[in-house]
Amino acid sequence: MPVLFGLLSGLVGLALGGGGAAAVRALSGRPAFDGATELILVFSYIGALIGWVLGIGGWRYAVRDWIGRAPRPFNKTGTARYFAFSTDHKVIGIQYIVTFIGLMILGGLLAMLMRFELSQVDETIMGSDIYNRVMSLHGIIMVAVAVATVLGGLGNFAVPLMIGAKDMAFPRLNALSFWLNPPVAIALLSSWFFGGWDTGWTAYAPLSETNASGQVLFILAVFTFGVSSILGGLNFIATITTMRSPGMTWGRLPIFVWSIFAASIISLLFTQFFAASLVMILLDRVAGMGFFNPDQGGDPLLYQHVFWFYSHPAVYVMILPGFGITLEILSHFSRKPVFAYRWAVASMLSIVFMGAIVWAHHMFTTGMADYLHGPFMGLTELVSIPTGIIFLAALGTIWQGKLWMKTPMLFALAFIFNFLFGGITGIYNADVTTDIHLQDSYWVVAHFHYTIVGGEIFALMAGIYYWFPKMTGRMYDELLANLHFWGMFIGFNVTFGAMFWLGVNGMNRRVADYEPHLEGNNLFVSAAGFYLGMSFLIFLYNMWISSRHGPQVVDNPWRARTLEWTVSSPPSEHNFPVPPLVVGHPHDYGIPGEKHAVFAATGGAPMPSEQEIHSEGDRS
Amino acid sequence: MPSRQPADKKTDDEADNTTDNVEKQTLPQDKEKTSPSVKRPVLENVKRDTVIIATIWAVSTLVLEVLFTFVDPFPIKAAHQAEVSDNSFRILTHMGLPVITFTLTVLGYSIARYRCPTFPLEDGPPLRQNTQVSTIWLGITSVLCFVSVIYPGLTELAEFRGDPVSDLRVDVTGLQFSWIVHYPDTDKTSTDLVLPKGRQVELFTTSNDVVHSLWIPAFRTKIDAVPGRTNSMKITPIETGSYKEDPLFRVQCAELCGLNHTLMKIPVRVLEPDEFDKWLIDN
Ligand SMILES: [Cu+2]
Numbered sequence: 001m002p003v004l005f006g007l008l009s010g011l012v013g014l015a016l017g018g019g020g021a022a023a024v025r026a027l028s029g030r031p032a033f034d035g036a037t038e039l040i041l042v043f044s045y046i047g048a049l050i051g052w053v054l055g056i057g058g059w060r061y062a063v064r065d066w067i068g069r070a071p072r073p074f075n076k077t078g079t080a081r082y083f084a085f086s087t088d089h090k091v092i093g094i095q096y097i098v099t100f101i102g103l104m105i106l107g108g109l110l111a112m113l114m115r116f117e118l119s120q121v122d123e124t125i126m127g128s129d130i131y132n133r134v135m136s137l138h139g140i141i142m143v144a145v146a147v148a149t150v151l152g153g154l155g156n157f158a159v160p161l162m163i164g165a166k167d168m169a170f171p172r173l174n175a176l177s178f179w180l181n182p183p184v185a186i187a188l189l190s191s192w193f194f195g196g197w198d199t200g201w202t203a204y205a206p207l208s209e210t211n212a213s214g215q216v217l218f219i220l221a222v223f224t225f226g227v228s229s230i231l232g233g234l235n236f237i238a239t240i241t242t243m244r245s246p247g248m249t250w251g252r253l254p255i256f257v258w259s260i261f262a263a264s265i266i267s268l269l270f271t272q273f274f275a276a277s278l279v280m281i282l283l284d285r286v287a288g289m290g291f292f293n294p295d296q297g298g299d300p301l302l303y304q305h306v307f308w309f310y311s312h313p314a315v316y317v318m319i320l321p322g323f324g325i326t327l328e329i330l331s332h333f334s335r336k337p338v339f340a341y342r343w344a345v346a347s348m349l350s351i352v353f354m355g356a357i358v359w360a361h362h363m364f365t366t367g368m369a370d371y372l373h374g375p376f377m378g379l380t381e382l383v384s385i386p387t388g389i390i391f392l393a394a395l396g397t398i399w400q401g402k403l404w405m406k407t408p409m410l411f412a413l414a415f416i417f418n419f420l421f422g423g424i425t426g427i428y429n430a431d432v433t434t435d436i437h438l439q440d441s442y443w444v445v446a447h448f449h450y451t452i453v454g455g456e457i458f459a460l461m462a463g464i465y466y467w468f469p470k471m472t473g474r475m476y477d478e479l480l481a482n483l484h485f486w487g488m489f490i491g492f493n494v495t496f497g498a499m500f501w502l503g504v505n506g507m508n509r510r511v512a513d514y515e516p517h518l519e520g521n522n523l524f525v526s527a528a529g530f531y532l533g534m535s536f537l538i539f540l541y542n543m544w545i546s547s548r549h550g551p552q553v554v555d556n557p558w559r560a561r562t563l564e565w566t567v568s569s570p571p572s573e574h575n576f577p578v579p580p581l582v583v584g585h586p587h588d589y590g591i592p593g594e595k596h597a598v599f600a601a602t603g604g605a606p607m608p609s610e611q612e613i614h615s616e617g618d619r620s
Numbered sequence: 621m622p623s624r625q626p627a628d629k630k631t632d633d634e635a636d637n638t639t640d641n642v643e644k645q646t647l648p649q650d651k652e653k654t655s656p657s658v659k660r661p662v663l664e665n666v667k668r669d670t671v672i673i674a675t676i677w678a679v680s681t682l683v684l685e686v687l688f689t690f691v692d693p694f695p696i697k698a699a700h701q702a703e704v705s706d707n708s709f710r711i712l713t714h715m716g717l718p719v720i721t722f723t724l725t726v727l728g729y730s731i732a733r734y735r736c737p738t739f740p741l742e743d744g745p746p747l748r749q750n751t752q753v754s755t756i757w758l759g760i761t762s763v764l765c766f767v768s769v770i771y772p773g774l775t776e777l778a779e780f781r782g783d784p785v786s787d788l789r790v791d792v793t794g795l796q797f798s799w800i801v802h803y804p805d806t807d808k809t810s811t812d813l814v815l816p817k818g819r820q821v822e823l824f825t826t827s828n829d830v831v832h833s834l835w836i837p838a839f840r841t842k843i844d845a846v847p848g849r850t851n852s853m854k855i856t857p858i859e860t861g862s863y864k865e866d867p868l869f870r871v872q873c874a875e876l877c878g879l880n881h882t883l884m885k886i887p888v889r890v891l892e893p894d895e896f897d898k899w900l901i902d903n
């Protein structure tokens with residue numbers, strides 16, 4: 001069992017790292033463990049991480065290569081592939097999806113606990129301490145789910161197929177990106193044994209510098225997750241830039257690929273800032289520095305600036321692929337081209353750049369200089385213009401279309417509905433005078449759940465149902481999927497819709513209790529939340545049963561035009577038996593005879609040589 | 621197979637021509653770019669659908685706008701800042717309603733009119749782009765955006781900030797997990813925040829430990845209490861009241877600050893000016 005071996009080697013690393021740090025302390029005449037819990041935690045974690053990476057596949061795949069010996073890949077088949085280091089992007093994609101859906105269920109259960117506590121005034125099932133820790137864990141797990149499931153999961157599975165590549169540009173790096181995640185989950189969960197942490201996922205200093213040692217594990221975990229995100233972003237950019245099949249020009253990329261490209265730019269360029277802010281906290285805690293400690297000349301606001309410089313763009317890492325999936329599915333299920341394709345692409349790219357200059361809209365109440373309020377309000381509201389273009393593309397695509405109301409389409413249409421409210425309510429947070437009231441209230445909770453759950457997670461569900469037949473070779477159960485959709489759609493809108501009212505009426509977020517006059521509404525939200533939670537059981541059951549016993553499907557059950565549907569379901573290891581030659585736009589429905597790609601074997605004509613393709617422009 | 625890209629700087633139209641050329645060589649079947657039999661009914665549909673959608677949109681927008689004018693969804697406005705903030709909320713909603721009704725009308729109408737229970741045997745019309753529609757859309761969204769930045773955005777912000785000179789200074793210090801209120805004029809310390817009606821108060825906040833945030837929902841104002849810094853905000857109460865009468869009259873910590881963050885709140889009382897003056901000297 002490779003995973004078991006990785007764990008063992010991780011434990012060895014942990015002992016070496018932690019033991020080494022203690023030994024150095026003892027040798028230098030200080031007590032080995034006393035007063036150095038966090039220092040030893042850090043070195044144990046670093047040791048464990050290195051041990052884990054080497055054991056899980058780093059040694060066999062990479063280090064052997066570096067020292068001049070032949071790499072020894074695992075070459076597993078069947079289900080065993082998913083439990084070992086695999087460089088196949090389809091395996092990695094499914095590993096991501098299953099792992100992070102599992103984490104999403106865990107985060108959802110934590111949310112259920114919170115809603116249970118909040119269903120009545122006063123203490124219901126847990127006190128403030130446990131509540132704060134549960135809420136913080138829910139937050140960071142769901143942020144990780146939102147960052148990784150679509151990008152790492154659906155992106156990994158679909159992007160190489162959609163651009164006609166046989167794999168990602170850096171397959172081993174890709175596998176590393178995934179296998180960095182188990183230590184993240186283990187560190188986050190084991191932080192509970194070190195007092196947990198109660199700062200929320202935002203980890204504002206100085207609270208995050210004075211609380212329990214669980215905070216250190218949070219920092220290490222999120223740092224590792226950041227490395228994984230950066231490597232993933234790098235890999236997607238390299239893949240989309242260099243691995244496109246002949247004829248797949250930038251103008252012919254499926255819109256989902258564009259969205260992954262845009263999100264990857266953010267992953268690659270901005271994740272460092274979150275990591276940097278956390279490393280500064282770590283240094284403050286462990287090495288006695290004072291970046292955020294005013295007594296040592298530091299500034300707590302510095303943390304918030306650096307943190308939001310990543311964490312605002314991070315929401316676009318989450319939502320841009322959501323735009324991509326939605327437009328992709330709207331096109332295939334309306335049997336129409338993506339309307340204003342080029343404008344939509346330009347919008348996504350401009351969101352990437354505008355995302356970098358709006359972070360301080362999270363800080364209108366922090367006491368930062370007054371003259372910054374106007375510019376950050378204006379810049380933030382400017383984002384509504386490219387977002388509006390995405391709505392234009394979505395509505396233009398379904399306009400006069402032939403809407404095939406399968407489950408992926410239901411989720412994609414629901415995306416438009418939910419994100420409309422998520423987007424519009426965001427303006428109230430961008431406007432300074434309304435935000436000063438709404439900041440840190442349940443309004444904000446409702447707003448970001450509308451964008452991330454109502455937007456991205458609905459798109460994720462659309463994507464999972466859409467690519468399910470390609471991943472498994474089987475079809476999901478349409479009736480169960482419909483039940484899941486309606487449960488989730490109604491449950492979601494009722495739960496989070498009511499939260500807007502709570503925020504306006506004075507309920508602040510991240511509290512285990514509230515003013516008695518809000519009890520009725522909170523009970524209502526909790527009941528709706530449980531209903532929303534239950535709809536996921538239908539989803540899990542459907543996935544489980546259909547992936548084993550669902551009816552077998554043909555290669556292209558949706559009769560969609562993009563390349564992943566031209567190969568077998570599930571695709572063979574290197575995807576394309578014959579490399580595709582892309583000759584047209586992937587979304588051009590309704591134009592008789594128009595083709596996206598031809599294959600030498602099926603097209604009846606010989607494959608043109610490299611040279612012919614490259615000189616195609618000169619022949620006209 | 622990884623491959624390099626041809627240096628492709630062609631426009632959309634040229635790219636389409638290229639497509640044709642490649643395809644004619646590899647797939648020598650006959651094909652027509654547009655089939656006349658599809659085109660006619662689509663145009664008629666577009667006309668009819670546009671009229672229906674415009675009607676539904678106009679009617680629903682009008683109804684909702686009028687309704688929203690008469691509905692007051694806000695809790696008690698006990699300060700001038702609350703009036704400003706709620707006014708911004710109201711204006712933004714008036715501006716957002718037509719966008720919401722438009723999107724939902726197109727969405728709902730398209731689903732109702734064009735849904736196919738089974739796989740659609742025919743494709744939809746190949747509408748790839750309509751520069752006129754896109755430009756108009758871009759124009760309208762840009763205008764909406766710029767207008768909202770100026771009004772309510774910047775104009776209401778100036779109003780919200782109040783006069784440069786205030787009638788009263790109050791210092792509030794946050795600490796885990798309570799607030800200490802201090803009136804420097806008479807050197808009075810209090811565990812309630814007591815303010816006079818009709819006078820502009822400047823509230824200075826700082827913190828002894830971690831970041832807190834001072835939120836008074838009845839005033840719609842909030843300012844963080846940050847260690848090592850002194851922040852300030854101005855409030856002009858316009859309504860007397862107390863926490864007992866309305867729970868929105870409270871200073872609530874709004875920034876997660878640790879264990880008892882939930883309980884970090886103190887009552888707010890707004891008194892008539894003469895009562896307040898008496899209270900202030902009464903030690
Ligand atoms: Cu933001």
Ligand SMILES: [Cu+2]
Pocket residue numbers: 794797831832833873874875876877881884
């Ligand atoms: Cu506090």
